[in-house]
Amino acid sequence: MDKSRIYRLLFSSVYPLYIQKVEKKGRTVEELNAIIYWLTGYNEQTLQQQIDLKNDFETFFAxxxxxxxxxxxxxGVICGYRVEDIEDKVVQQVRYLDKLVDELAKGRKMEKILRA
Incomplete structure (x- = not known):
């Protein structure tokens, strides 16, 4: 797994892809944002700041x-790796987010996705 590539990825360039993925499956940006807020503690304003600043994933999670x-x-498995077994913290956090977005796109109920 190429960690440096994941570290350099800009959240602002991946976020529209997340939107596209969930909307294609009939889910909403609001649901996507709720997942991001849940995982990271960001809110509408602070998430927008991260997008505007074009921060990479390392900075986004830091x-x-x-x-x-x-x-x-x-x-579970994402991109061939078990998320719970990923040792690099930033890579694991990116994969957590990927996994949640996948679950949303697959139609899982929000309370399940948010581990309620």
Whole structure:
């Protein structure tokens, strides 16, 4: 796994792809944002700041107000890797987000996605 590539990815360039993915499956930007807020502690204003600043994923997660304590309950395979087994913290956080977006796109109920 090429960590440096993931670290350099801009959240602002991936976010529209997340939107596209969930909307194509009939889900909403509001649901996507709710997942991001849940995972990172960002809100509408602070998430928009991250997008406007064109921060990379490393910075995006480093500046996250609070990673959700239940993030460790996110398990499964994404891009061929078990998210719970990824040792690099930033890569794991990116994959947590990818996994949640996948679950949203696959039609999972929000309370399940948010590990309620």
């Amino acid at each position: 500046q996250a107000p609070q990673m959700h304590p239940n993030a460790s309950k996110i398990t």
